[in-house]
Amino acid sequence: MKSKIIFLLWLLIALTAFAPAKRNITIFTIGDSTMANKKLEGGNPERGWGQMLSRYFTDAITIDNHAVNGRSSKSFIDEGRWENVLSKIQKGDYVFIQFGHNDEKDDPKRHTDPGTTFDANLKKFVEETKSKGGIPVLFNSIVRRNFGTADGKSVADAIKQDDIRNGIDPKMPKETVEEGARLIDTHGEYLNPPKNVAKEMNVTFIDLNSLTHKLVEGLGPEKSKELYLWVEPKTVPALPDGREDNTHLNVRGASIVAEMAVKAVVEAIPELGQYVRRYDLVVAKDGSGDFFTVQEAVNAVPDYRKNIRTTILIKEGTYKEKLMIPASKNAISLIGDGEVKITFDDYAGKDNIFGENKGTSGSASCYIYASDFYAENITFENTSGPVGQAVACFVCADRAYFKKCSFLGFQDTLYTYGKGCRQYYEECYIEGTVDFIFGWSAAVFNRCHIHSIGNGYITAPSTDNGQKYGYVFYDCDITAAEGVDKVYLSRPWRPYAQAVFIRCNMGRHIAPEGWDNWKNAENEKTVFYAEYQSKGEGANVKRRVGYSKQLKDLNGYGIEDVLEGNDGWNPVENGNELLKLKR
DSSP states (O other): OHHHHHHHHHHHHHHHHTOOOOOOEEEEEEEOTTTSOOOOGGGOOEEOGGGGGGGGBOTTEEEEEOOOTTOOHHHHHHTTHHHHHHTTOOTTOEEEEEOOTTTTSSOTTTOOOTTTHHHHHHHHHHHHHHHTTOEEEEEOOOOOOOOSOSSHHHHHHHHHGGGOOSOOOTTSOOOOOOOOSSOOOOOGGGGHHHHHHHHHHTOEEEOHHHHHHHHHHHHHHHHGGGGEEEEOTTSOTTOTTOEEEEEEEEHHHHHHHHHHHHHHHHHHOGGGGGGBOOOSEEEOTTSOSSBSSHHHHHHHSOTTOSSOOEEEEEEEEEEEOOEEEOTTSOSEEEEEEEEEEEEEOOOTTSBOTTSOBOTTGGGOSEEEOOTTOEEESOEEEEOOOSSSBOOSEEEOOTTEEEESOEEEOSBSOEEEOOTTOEEEEESOEEEEEEEEEEESSEEEEESOEEEEEEEEEEEEEOOOTTOSOOEEEESOEEEEOTTOOOEEEEOOSSTTOEEEEESOEEOTTBOTTOBOOTTOGGGGGTOEEEEESOBSTTOOGGGSOTTSEEOSOOTTOSHHHHHOTTTTOOHHHHTTOOOOOOO
């Protein structure tokens, strides 16, 4: 009996170990140029709304956009594009379907008729999606920005303009088109087949035309241009002759339409709601965001917003830029999506434009001066290597909170610069060689991984005289690279340095004496260096230097005690919530 139970337990463990990982849900998008991915060369501002969908879903959803410029429901099938999508659909996936713009065209390779051939093609998409266990969602076409007249010529011209993409001819006088306040429909009967087929086949229909019509008409003839591809000549390299395009969207327009589409889909299919996210601004190298660089996004944040947080999603990638977050950009959250790295390669001995050394403070890859800053899942890196002081992140901000971030460098990796400032690091990874956590701020490191990649000193606090707290490490893992065998917990950059390690697991690389006086015995009289229940091979309590302390209890050393200041800041309890100070 006992052996049978053991066998069953072993079998359960084995089955669990080899259980397949949960598969992402894929949303396939098929349609025309208003939905398609666009090229990014030359600063091209055009985007399809399908290109922007990923910004509104968590990483549990994969967006696979197959929409293509100029395609109708007919040409999409005839060219084998639908067969390619169909081969990829798995049970539980979604297919977002939007055609109509090009089904209207006279071109026999694209033309379909509402009520017959257009409907038949939509039915084919729906039936075959269902046959694979997929979930089809039908959309009608987004509105064209047509504030002209309702006569046949105006509508025909608007439809024809979909295929004219050569911009404004600077040699020809611009035709003055009198625009009214009412938006004139150009799609006619082509708006009905998606709705009719959805009703007949009991699938979700999204009236994206009505949603965009209301949006564009509400903005009016002038303001609505801000959503479409209206570009002045000689302002964008990708469009040197400019463009006056009332069909295709720019970055802002595509983002707004994508958000409207997602909101409408979630109202119709609530189970998708668990995967929806929304950020104020998005940075992405693939063109699915508002900006390509983090600095552009930060610059776009209004100065000194009152009692509200601005969230910025940074999509996967390495962003080589020297990032500056000024004090006026308060209460910003930077959220990394996947592997996100902000990196630069300045160092103290490197010359600036005037031939002067940049110095330690000038070497940072990222500067943070704004209060109530929050960062999650981001790597801050200085790639200069072992060339002396080279800061990855310079933090001169009060109530700064870093969660699951990494700080990579050699000497002087993380500069906690701000005097009187409080900083909180949770589940972060910090690596370096000499003094790689240093500065004036009161800082808590909770469940962090502190890794030495060379012999030296982990911290070099410069705590001011009279400041109640300096650095406090709680439940951290203190490790080292192979071959590193002599690392000190701290040395005092200033005489009143404070560093306390609480319940930290210390590797054998930690020197038995633990602490260093920076070759100045006078520092031993003023520093406050202490430990509480250190463990691991580096926890040599009996061999520590005489001026260090072993705490008997943690009275006054709760995380909330260290960080509360005069305003009761408690990031452990309140997360990254913006603290509303009493005025």
